[in-house]
Amino acid sequence: MADFDxxxxxxxxxxxxxxxxxxxxxxxxxxxxxxxxELEAARKPNLDRLASEGTxxxxxPIRPGITPGSGPxxxxxxxxxPIHYDVGRGVLEATGIGMKVNxxxxxxRGNFCTLDSNGLIVDxxxxxxxxxxxxxxxxxxxxxxxxxxxxxVQHVREYRFAxxxxxxxxxxxxxxxxxxxxxxxxxxxxxxxxxxxRAADLVESWIKEARARLAGEIRANGLTLRGFSTDPAxxxxxxxxxxxxxxIAVYPMYRGVSRLVGMEVKDFQGDSPMDEFRTAGEIxxxxxxxxxHIKKTDSMGEDGNYKGKVDVIETVDDAxxxxxxLKPDVLCVTGDHSTPVRLKRHSWHPIPTLLWAPATGxxxxxxxxxxxxxxxGGYGTxxxxxxxxxLMAHAERLEKYGA
Amino acid sequence: MADFDxxxxxxxxxxxxxxxxxxxxxxxxxxxxxxxxELEAARKPNLDRLASEGTxxxxxPIRPGITPGSGPxxxxxxxxxPIHYDVGRGVLEATGIGMKVNxxxxxxRGNFCTLDSNGLIVDxxxxxxxxxxxxxxxxxxxxxxxxxxxxxVQHVREYRFAxxxxxxxxxxxxxxxxxxxxxxxxxxxxxxxxxxxRAADLVESWIKEARARLAGEIRANGLTLRGFSTDPAxxxxxxxxxxxxxxIAVYPMYRGVSRLVGMEVKDFQGDSPMDEFRTAGEIxxxxxxxxxHIKKTDSMGEDGNYKGKVDVIETVDDAxxxxxxLKPDVLCVTGDHSTPVRLKRHSWHPIPTLLWAPATGxxxxxxxxxxxxxxxGGYGTxxxxxxxxxLMAHAERLEKYGA
Numbered sequence: 134m135a136d137f138d139x140x141x142x143x144x145x146x147x148x149x150x151x152x153x154x155x156x157x158x159x160x161x162x163x164x165x166x167x168x169x170x171e172l173e174a175a176r177k178p179n180l181d182r183l184a185s186e187g188t189x190x191x192x193x194p195i196r197p198g199i200t201p202g203s204g205p206x207x208x209x210x211x212x213x214x215p216i217h218y219d220v221g222r223g224v225l226e227a228t229g230i231g232m233k234v235n236x237x238x239x240x241x242r243g244n245f246c247t248l249d250s251n252g253l254i255v256d257x258x259x260x261x262x263x264x265x266x267x268x269x270x271x272x273x274x275x276x277x278x279x280x281x282x283x284x285x286v287q288h289v290r291e292y293r294f295a296x297x298x299x300x301x302x303x304x305x306x307x308x309x310x311x312x313x314x315x316x317x318x319x320x321x322x323x324x325x326x327x328x329x330x331r332a333a334d335l336v337e338s339w340i341k342e343a344r345a346r347l348a349g350e351i352r353a354n355g356l357t358l359r360g361f362s363t364d365p366a367x368x369x370x371x372x373x374x375x376x377x378x379x380x381i382a383v384y385p386m387y388r389g390v391s392r393l394v395g396m397e398v399k400d401f402q403g404d405s406p407m408d409e410f411r412t413a414g415e416i417x418x419x420x421x422x423x424x425x426h427i428k429k430t431d432s433m434g435e436d437g438n439y440k441g442k443v444d445v446i447e448t449v450d451d452a453x454x455x456x457x458x459l460k461p462d463v464l465c466v467t468g469d470h471s472t473p474v475r476l477k478r479h480s481w482h483p484i485p486t487l488l489w490a491p492a493t494g495x496x497x498x499x500x501x502x503x504x505x506x507x508x509x510g511g512y513g514t515x516x517x518x519x520x521x522x523x524l525m526a527h528a529e530r531l532e533k534y535g536a
Numbered sequence: 537m538a539d540f541d542x543x544x545x546x547x548x549x550x551x552x553x554x555x556x557x558x559x560x561x562x563x564x565x566x567x568x569x570x571x572x573x574e575l576e577a578a579r580k581p582n583l584d585r586l587a588s589e590g591t592x593x594x595x596x597p598i599r600p601g602i603t604p605g606s607g608p609x610x611x612x613x614x615x616x617x618p619i620h621y622d623v624g625r626g627v628l629e630a631t632g633i634g635m636k637v638n639x640x641x642x643x644x645r646g647n648f649c650t651l652d653s654n655g656l657i658v659d660x661x662x663x664x665x666x667x668x669x670x671x672x673x674x675x676x677x678x679x680x681x682x683x684x685x686x687x688x689v690q691h692v693r694e695y696r697f698a699x700x701x702x703x704x705x706x707x708x709x710x711x712x713x714x715x716x717x718x719x720x721x722x723x724x725x726x727x728x729x730x731x732x733x734r735a736a737d738l739v740e741s742w743i744k745e746a747r748a749r750l751a752g753e754i755r756a757n758g759l760t761l762r763g764f765s766t767d768p769a770x771x772x773x774x775x776x777x778x779x780x781x782x783x784i785a786v787y788p789m790y791r792g793v794s795r796l797v798g799m800e801v802k803d804f805q806g807d808s809p810m811d812e813f814r815t816a817g818e819i820x821x822x823x824x825x826x827x828x829h830i831k832k833t834d835s836m837g838e839d840g841n842y843k844g845k846v847d848v849i850e851t852v853d854d855a856x857x858x859x860x861x862l863k864p865d866v867l868c869v870t871g872d873h874s875t876p877v878r879l880k881r882h883s884w885h886p887i888p889t890l891l892w893a894p895a896t897g898x899x900x901x902x903x904x905x906x907x908x909x910x911x912x913g914g915y916g917t918x919x920x921x922x923x924x925x926x927l928m929a930h931a932e933r934l935e936k937y938g939a
Contacts, residue, residue: 495886495907521601535618
């Protein structure tokens with residue numbers, strides 16, 4: 134039976150409300166031996182009360198030991214095994230900055246690079262040129278016209294951009310042009326399958342034009358393209374679970390992944406947890422499932438800012454009563470992955486997870502929300518893809534299996 | 537590798553005795569915040585002693601969040617992944633009340649329903665007529681003769697009955713006749729595959745006869761049939777594990793599932809835990825594996841009777857010394873699923889599990905048998921299908937894998 138057939142077969146509709154409150158990169162580590170993690174250090178009376186009333190556990194985002202990127206980590210939260218549902222990197226990059234990628238479009242990630250006078254790559258990231266230097270170059274590339282297709286190019290960050298090509302008969306089975314090495318030329322656009330030859334030719338002519346327009350640059354005088362892909366046509370979240378679902382998130386990446394799985398994505402004023410919770414309240418009656426995303430726990434983790442990450446967690450805790458006032462039937466507070474301040478990057482460590490469902494909760498013996506209490510929690514250690522069925526069960530939205 | 541190949545390849549024979557003592561619907565929840573579950577509240581010195589000497593864990597019966605019916609839940613206890621081994625609902629219903637379903641027979645579940653004068657369904661359950669009203673009607677249906685096949689009809693409960701049709705060339709690929717709606721007619725018997733046309737015609741003529749014989753009834757003047765299926769030809773438990781296995785259970789459903797997997801099913805006097813343990817003692821030398829089933833924990837859970845469920849657990853505990861006197865090498869005390877008094881129905885919550893094996897036990901730190909101690913137990917949280925290999929291992933009935 135395919136992954137989602139059980140959910141499709143068993144889901145019920147009722148009036149319950151499920152909130153998945155995701156603190157990006159929530160999991161942490163002690164910065165000194167014997168010390169508390171970021172989550173353990175935070176003063177968070179509301180979260181601790183929920184922990185004492187609810188059930189804790191820790192989630193493995195992809196597979197044990199595997200550190201996820203944001204795209205796969207969020208797919209797992211929504212119940213999609215990211216190893217099976219492989220969303221192309223080009224699509225993730227483009228969707229992540231709010232570009233539309235429709236079925237039949239081709240999306241790719243672009244890097245500016247530095248070429249020497251023989252056309253060989255000397256720096257694969259163009260000296261990591263800053264965004265304000267890259268943005269006008271992207272503007273120049275976006276003026277390129279290729280007959281028969283529409284091309285959209287947008288800046289991502291520093292030396293990175295995304296490109297989406299739209300037209301007839303485009304197949305995305307193309308090899309990367311990034312040779313992943315210096316001292317060699319960028320690779321030509323190779324079609325992996327016969328049907329992709331037209332796309333290969335069109336991308337090649339775009340690259341030729343782009344090279345001409347960058348030739349005068351010192352650092353960003355070349356480019357490479359990677360992760361050619363199209364809309365993965367993912368099974369749609371509302372259909373799988375029978376949930377009217379909304380995404381409340383500030384950053385385009387998370388809005389993009391939510392859109393790919395078929396959630397509605399809500400625009401709102403402000404960017405604080407309080408603003409996000411207020412927005413949930415405004416549309417409370419319209420939806421069954423609320424994915425609320427807090428970015429700054431992850432950003433502070435990547436910046437190595439211990440106090441900053443603790444502060445973000447405390448800000449979420451301060452705002453939490455306004456979310457609880459809405460009386461969700463099921464509230465899960467977790468992360469998509471860990472981003473320990475100590476490592477300054479995403480990690481594979483299991484994600485502390487709090488599941489609170491006053492009517493159907495499984496009690497455990499834990500009294501506070503932290504990595505170590507979660508490791509001892511009532512739901513134990515489990516794969517992130519198993520979260521959604523549990524949220525559905527606690528919302529009493531799943532029928533019995535078999536007689 | 538298919539599910540059972542490892543077991544077939546590695547199993548050994550010895551003189552050990554394994555007891556799987558299943559308290560149906562054992563898992564519970566606090567009925568008030570901060571209170572004990574049914575199992576935690578029970579006075580059970582014997583089970584607590586076994587818990588302190590043995591290893592605890594909690595089992596996920598089917599998949600996380602999935603609430604099982606009794607059939608799938610028991611298949612999982614015996615090591616059969618119930619998603620893979622999908623036993624038809626008609627077979628389960630019929631086997632459950634002790635009817636024989638052989639390869640080539642067709643079994644189905646039947647409901648009496650109420651039809652209006654246009655033949656449209658006005659009540660899919662015939663007003664839930666009581667058993668004493670339904671039994672004579674089933675008697676009337678069992679007199680129907682259909683040339684070329686033998687038909688057995690038996691009452692299940694209230695408005696429900698089971699039917700088994702036996703004859704040549706019967707294929708069970710038939711659609712349900714229950715439209716799952718009122719204001720419409722029962723559906724005709726549709727063959728899903730060409731080979732099932734003969735069966736469809738025979739069932740249709742039986743239904744026509746049945747309708748004629750029910751026409752004068754007020755409430756039960758019609759019927760629907762569902763879950764057409766035949767003997768699933770499951771791999772056989774004794775062959776997989778090399779165990780001579782016996783079922784000691786009062787209720788037909790559990791005796792039926794045990795028979796489907798090839799266990800012997802023992803008749804005995806009485807219906808108390810003490811009667812079941814006494815029966816185990818009487819046949820102790822004849823078998824290697826004893827599946828002992830206690831029903832009333834589940835019944836009390838479904839009735840919402842907290843004290844009743846606690847009492848059943850205490851009765852089992854009181855009787856336990858007579859089982860321990862037999863000196864089982866491995867004793868597992870668990871449930872097939874949870875039936876919390878608070879929810880009054882089966883649930884998806886993990887099942888508290890106690891594994892006691894004096895010669896090979898893995899010690900943990902838990903001292904009592906309860907949901908929360910099991911969540912902290914030495915075997916952690918694991919799928920129910922993983923139980924049988926552990927019981928085999930603790931009985932020293934599995935060879936080393938590889939050199």
